[in-house]
Amino acid sequence: MNFTANEGIYFSLFGSFILLFAMPSYAHFDRTQAPIYLVTFTNASATDEDFQNYLQELEKNYASEIPMTVIFDARQARIPSWKHQQMQAAWLKEKRALIQQHCAGIAYVISNPIIRNVLKVILSLQSIPVSYIVTPHLEEALQWSQVQLNR
Numbered sequence: 001m002n003f004t005a006n007e008g009i010y011f012s013l014f015g016s017f018i019l020l021f022a023m024p025s026y027a028h029f030d031r032t033q034a035p036i037y038l039v040t041f042t043n044a045s046a047t048d049e050d051f052q053n054y055l056q057e058l059e060k061n062y063a064s065e066i067p068m069t070v071i072f073d074a075r076q077a078r079i080p081s082w083k084h085q086q087m088q089a090a091w092l093k094e095k096r097a098l099i100q101q102h103c104a105g106i107a108y109v110i111s112n113p114i115i116r117n118v119l120k121v122i123l124s125l126q127s128i129p130v131s132y133i134v135t136p137h138l139e140e141a142l143q144w145s146q147v148q149l150n151r
Helices: 048-061 082-094 096-102 113-125 138-149
Strands: 002-004 009-014 017-022 027-030 036-041 068-073 103-109 132-135
Touching: 027 048, 036 048, 036 138, 048 082, 068 138, 082 096, 082 113, 096 103, 103 138, 132 138
Parallel strands: 036 068, 068 103, 103 132
Antiparallel strands: 002 009, 009 017, 027 036
């Protein structure tokens, strides 16, 4: 029997032993460099619950009272399912005003051409209401984000 807890802990009953080890999370959120927020996608697959948690955590970035930018580092990202792409587009549509109000720009760090195409699909379903850049380099994303904040 296998169980996954919300905290990303994986339990496995093997005979009379319980194995406990951490499962990688879908995305890490770093808000220590505010007003530039970094969202780093791991190489982990997302369940529907993981993806919903990611969207809820993402919304916290937009609670800032000062202009901010978000960098999505997708260099290690897996291709999201069609359902998750649709969920992301729906979230963008629902949070459009919030994003416009608080966000000076969004940078996507994507080196994989397939992931770039996934982003294009999501943006064809729902556009981003602020300036954005797609680059394969984190340093370029950081520089661009700083310029957006200084406008």
